[in-house]
Amino acid sequence: MPELPEVETTRRGIAPHLCGQTVAAVTIRAAKLRHPVQPELCSILPGRTIEGVERRGKYLLLACGGGTLLIHLGMTGHLRISPPGTPAGRHDHLEIRLENGCLLRLNDPRKFGAVIWLTSDPHSHPLLAGLGPEPLSEDFSPSYLEKITRRRTVAIKQLIMNSRLLVGVGNIYASEALFRAGINPWLVAGKLSAEQCLILCRGIKDVLGEAVARGEKTLHSFYGVSERPVYFDLEARVYVREGEPCLACGTEIRRELLGGRSTFWCPACQPLQE
Numbered sequence: 001m002p003e004l005p006e007v008e009t010t011r012r013g014i015a016p017h018l019c020g021q022t023v024a025a026v027t028i029r030a031a032k033l034r035h036p037v038q039p040e041l042c043s044i045l046p047g048r049t050i051e052g053v054e055r056r057g058k059y060l061l062l063a064c065g066g067g068t069l070l071i072h073l074g075m076t077g078h079l080r081i082s083p084p085g086t087p088a089g090r091h092d093h094l095e096i097r098l099e100n101g102c103l104l105r106l107n108d109p110r111k112f113g114a115v116i117w118l119t120s121d122p123h124s125h126p127l128l129a130g131l132g133p134e135p136l137s138e139d140f141s142p143s144y145l146e147k148i149t150r151r152r153t154v155a156i157k158q159l160i161m162n163s164r165l166l167v168g169v170g171n172i173y174a175s176e177a178l179f180r181a182g183i184n185p186w187l188v189a190g191k192l193s194a195e196q197c198l199i200l201c202r203g204i205k206d207v208l209g210e211a212v213a214r215g216e217k218t219l220h221s222f223y224g225v226s227e228r229p230v231y232f233d234l235e236a237r238v239y240v241r242e243g244e245p246c247l248a249c250g251t252e253i254r255r256e257l258l259g260g261r262s263t264f265w266c267p268a269c270q271p272l273q274e
């Protein structure tokens with residue numbers, strides 16, 4: 001599932017090919033995504049120039065002369081730019097042809113993605129209005145983390161994955177950030193000390209920031225004809241390493257469900273404090 005670093009890498013990969021380009025045509029091959037694709041897009045978008053590609057949480061926002069195309073990649077979606085004349089592949093549900101002939105395509109085998117045209121401020125749309133701060137921005141600070149954890153009885157892993165409190169920390173990066181911070185995923189959020197808030201805030205920024213930085217090396221893969229773009233190699237220290245030795249201490253990494261999600265941790269490096 002694309003998480004924040006994958007979506008940010010996508011943004012960086014496609015933006016240089018889109019910004020300043022005018023839409024020539026839109027083809028919808030499958031409209032039944034999580035939010036049905038509006039057929040009007042075929043008449044709304046042509047003639048509009050793409051002015052910028054932003055990201056908010058896991059949403060991409062294409063500013064197109066007076067409106068915004070909001071795109072979510074769902075569970076399995078990816079975006080890529082193909083050279084003029086490239087035949088459409090299986091699961092290429094939406095295609096935006098630019099006046100230079102290049103094609104922006106949304107490929108989404110499981111169809112959980114969303115493409116929505118907005119004419120009002122996208123940040124006040126219900127999908128975006130309630131989102132918490134961006135983890136890589138200054139709005140996400142140790143004091144903010146301390147503030148949102150006070151008196152909260154939910155497990156810290158579930159709290160940092162709550163997009164109303166903080167966007168973009170999915171299952172993979174939550175496990176990785178907690179490992180780096182030496183914090184047990186089941187720790188009651190309200191019990192985090194100020195120092196733990198500082199370390200965890202840094203851990204979240206580090207795991208996401210490092211993944212985005214690794215994505216710099218694969219941006220070229222967003223333009224081409226092959227099957228799908230490459231984001232980056234995830235350098236996971238605990239995620240899906242169940243039964244393998246902890247890279248820090250050698251203890252076996254464990255996996256258990258927390259809130260229905262697989263959670264990976266080192267019982268020695270991340271003991272559950274009382």
Ligand SMILES: [Zn+2]
Nearest residue numbers: 246249266269
């Ligand atoms: Zn360990």
